[in-house]
Every structure is written in structure tokens, then in C-alpha cells.
Amino acid sequence: MRIAALIVAAGRGTRAGGEIAKQWQKLAGARVIDHTLAAFSTHPQVARIVLVLHPDEMHRAAAFEAQGVIVVPGGRERADSVRLGLRACGDASHVLIHDAARPCVSAPVIDAVIAALKTSPAAAPGLPVTDALWRGEDGQVSGTEDRSHLFAAQTPQGFDLAKISAAHAAHDGPAADDVAVARAAGIPVAITPGSADNLKITHGADFARAARILERQMDIRTGNGFDVHAFGPGDHVTLCGVDIAHDQGLVGHSDADVGLHTITDAIYGALARGDIGQHFPPSDPQWKGARSDIFLRHAAGLVRDLGFTLTHVDCTLICEQPKIGPHAQAMREQVAAILELDADRVSVKATTSERLGFTGRGEGIACMATATLVKP
Ligand SMILES: Nc1ccn([C@@H]2O[C@H](COP(=O)(O)OP(=O)(O)OP(=O)(O)O)[C@@H](O)[C@H]2O)c(=O)n1
Numbered sequence: 192m193r194i195a196a197l198i199v200a201a202g203r204g205t206r207a208g209g210e211i212a213k214q215w216q217k218l219a220g221a222r223v224i225d226h227t228l229a230a231f232s233t234h235p236q237v238a239r240i241v242l243v244l245h246p247d248e249m250h251r252a253a254a255f256e257a258q259g260v261i262v263v264p265g266g267r268e269r270a271d272s273v274r275l276g277l278r279a280c281g282d283a284s285h286v287l288i289h290d291a292a293r294p295c296v297s298a299p300v301i302d303a304v305i306a307a308l309k310t311s312p313a314a315a316p317g318l319p320v321t322d323a324l325w326r327g328e329d330g331q332v333s334g335t336e337d338r339s340h341l342f343a344a345q346t347p348q349g350f351d352l353a354k355i356s357a358a359h360a361a362h363d364g365p366a367a368d369d370v371a372v373a374r375a376a377g378i379p380v381a382i383t384p385g386s387a388d389n390l391k392i393t394h395g396a397d398f399a400r401a402a403r404i405l406e407r408q409m410d411i412r413t414g415n416g417f418d419v420h421a422f423g424p425g426d427h428v429t430l431c432g433v434d435i436a437h438d439q440g441l442v443g444h445s446d447a448d449v450g451l452h453t454i455t456d457a458i459y460g461a462l463a464r465g466d467i468g469q470h471f472p473p474s475d476p477q478w479k480g481a482r483s484d485i486f487l488r489h490a491a492g493l494v495r496d497l498g499f500t501l502t503h504v505d506c507t508l509i510c511e512q513p514k515i516g517p518h519a520q521a522m523r524e525q526v527a528a529i530l531e532l533d534a535d536r537v538s539v540k541a542t543t544s545e546r547l548g549f550t551g552r553g554e555g556i557a558c559m560a561t562a563t564l565v566k567p
């Protein structure tokens with residue numbers, strides 16, 4: 192089975208409101224569409240992702256294409272967008288068609304659809320209706336419906352690619368979803384377990400519920416770092432990537448940037464991936480005099496490789512001299528640039544140790560840092 196995920200995101204999101212369509216709005220630290228894509232890009236059985244965007248939003252395509260996603264412009268109705276996306280599914284044998292507006296879809300919901308596709312040409316998640324169902328007229332209950340055979344339809348809806356492509360090509364008129372298109376073509380559809388968490392963001396109030404669900408599902412980690420470098424001969428120190436004139440330098444195998452070393456260690460700590468000495472041994476001559484941004488870039492790369500997002504760094508330098516305040520903003524910007532992070536998410540501050548201890552006696556500079564990582 193070679194599976195493509197087809198994410199439809201070409202709607203206008205008029206019912207949800209807001210200045211931009213719902214799929215571009217922020218939700219639990221990322222955009223709705225990012226959460227949805229992550230659910231499929233991290234799924235081990237999904238080989239290809241096709242994303243359908245509104246024709247007016249195609250300027251956003253390059254950022255997704257850089258991540259290996261195939262982007263195509265959508266159509267007027269959801270079914271038109273699906274039809275256009277199906278053509279880009281290439282050599283896949285099966286396709287999972289999913290609403291971008293369902294960002295809380297979980298791996299078990301996707302797994303169940305894939306498992307059912309082994310024995311059925313189509314499968315989709317459904318949630319049994321649990322509330323009683325009334326008929327109503329003029330504000331009065333006029334009857335009760337039998338709910339024993341009723342399900343709320345969810346996505347991803349999975350299909351044999353050739354069969355659903357033919358069904359869409361032949362379909363004329365409106366369709367509630369792709370299951371309706373499949374059934375109109377005579378394709379049987381198995382029902383798999385849906386989830387109450389797999390809501391479709393439809394109205395503005397749905398954002399708060401989706402955020403609570405995602406935050407519950409997230410892997411949020413903090414790591415701390417601590418480092419010390421002694422003063423020695425020199426005419427400047429390098430702190431958080433910024434060179435500061437000083438009557439002494441810092442001693443170290445690399446450029447002795449105690450700030451960047453500490454932040455690097457905080458990130459390794461959050462990932463539970465050892466420390467800077469393990470990744471860049473001081474015994475290795477290639478790191479002699481190296482600029483420490485190399486170490487921090489390595490840690491940031493590891494964050495991305497392991498599927499995390501770095502959301503915040505807080506760094507405290509501990510020294511009597513040099514004064515950090517005048518350089519703190521430049522340091523924040525330097526760290527943010529190395530980490531490809533907004534400067535608002537980087538804090539660099541300083542304290543003295545009230546002339547106590549080795550920092551108080553001016554023998555060296557110490558640093559503490561905390562890094563926060565999130566994985567959806
Ligand atoms: N022409 C369309 C219409 C909808 N969709 C996508 O289909 C999914 C489900 O549709 P819905 O919730 O109805 O989204 P919108 O059409 O954007 O919402 P609204 O009806 O409130 O405008 C969404 O991910 C939406 O982006 C699409 O790709 N192309």
C-alpha cells in the first residue's frame with residue numbers, strides 16, 4: 192500500500208470569521224494548517240502529501256513545497272478541490288482525504304482508516320450519534336428520530352485512489368463528502384472509529400476547544416543549561432554571539448562564548464540528547480577557536496529533526512563585568528537569528544552575584560539558560 196494524504200485547505204472559512212481564513216489562524220502555538228499537516232507528515236505510513244490551497248493563497252505554496260509537500264490550487268466547492276488534488280497523488284495506491292480544518296486528528300484515527308483499507312476499497316471515521324434526535328417545526332418538537340444507525344462523518348476518508356478518482360470524475364452535482372461520492376459510484380465504505388477530539392473547526396468558538404485538545408496532546412519540554420568560563424588574557428569577550436571589548440578574555444577551547452554554550456546545553460537537555468561536550472569534545476582539535484554558533488545551530492537542527500519546535504529561550508549571564516545591559520538587545524537578536532526564532536521568544540538578561548563567589552571576585556562568567564520545546 193502506498194498512501195497519499197490529500198489535505199483540502201482551499202475554503203474561505205466564512206462561518207469561523209476572523210481576518211484570515213480559519214486554516215491560517217493561530218492555534219496552540221502554530222497555524223491550524225501546520226497542526227493538520229504535522230499529523231500526516233509524522234505518520235510513518237504516509238508517503239506523499241498533497242495540499243490544496245485557494246488560488247489566491249498560492250503565494251504561500253513555496254514554504255510547504257520546501258518541506259516536500261505538493262501544492263495545487265483548489266476549486267469553487269470542496270468536491271472541486273478534492274478532484275484537483277486527486278490528480279496530484281501520483282503513483283499512490285490509496286488516498287486519505289482530510290479537511291485542513293480538522294487539526295486535532297490523532298494517529299489512532301488515521302491508523303484505523305488505513306487498517307480498514309486493507310480489506311475495503313473505502314473507509315472513513317464515524318462517531319455514533321449519542322444525543323437523542325428530534326424533528327422540529329415552528330420551535331416545537333414534532334417527533335423523535337431513530338439514532339441507532341446514525342454517525343457523525345469525519346475525515347480522513349480513505350480510498351483506493353483509482354476508484355475514488357473515477358468516482359469523482361463521474362460525479363455530477365453536490366456531495367456532502369467523499370464518502371457520498373464513493374457511494375454514488377457503488378463503492379462500499381467501511382466505518383472506522385472516529386473521535387470526539389477530531390472536531391472540524393467550523394465556528395469561532397471551535398478554536399478554544401481545539402486548542403485545549405492540542406495542548407493536551409502536545410509533548411512540551413523544558414531543558415536547563417549551566418556553564419562557566421574563567422577570565423584570562425585578552426581584549427574582548429564573546430557573549431551570546433556578540434563581541435564586547437573588555438580588559439580580559441574568556442578561556443576556552445572554542446571562542447568560550449559561555450552564553451551560547453549554555454543555551455546549546457539547555458536545548459540538548461530538553462531533547463535528552465546529552466550535552467555539548469559529547470557532541471563537540473574539547474579534545475577534538477577541529478573545535479579549537481571555533482565560533483560557538485556552530486554548536487547552537489547543531490542543537491537547533493536536532494530540534495527540527497526530532498519533530499520539535501523551539502518556542503522560547505531564557506538566558507541569564509552572571510558577572511560583575513562587563514556590563515551586559517547595553518548589549519542585551521544585540522545578543523537577543525543574534526541568538527534569535529541563529530535559532531531562526533522571533534526575537535520576542537528570546538530573553539537575555541544578567542545579574543551580578545553581589546561580589547560573592549568566583550563571579551563576584553571577577554574570576555569568570557557563569558550562565559544559566561532554559562529552553563522550551565513543543566512537539567504537536
Ligand atoms: N472550495 C473549497 C471549500 C472547502 N475546502 C476545504 O474543505 C474543508 C471543510 O470545509 P468547511 O469546513 O466547510 O470549510 P470552509 O468552506 O472554508 O468553511 P465555510 O463554509 O465556513 O466558508 C476545509 O478544510 C476547507 O478548507 C476546500 O478545500 N475547497
Ligand SMILES: C[C@](O)(CO)[C@H](O)COP(=O)(O)O
Nearest residue numbers: 290344345346367368369391
Ligand atoms: C467532509 C466533512 O468534514 C465530513 O464531516 C464535512 O462534510 C465538510 O464540511 P462542511 O461543513 O460540510 O462543508
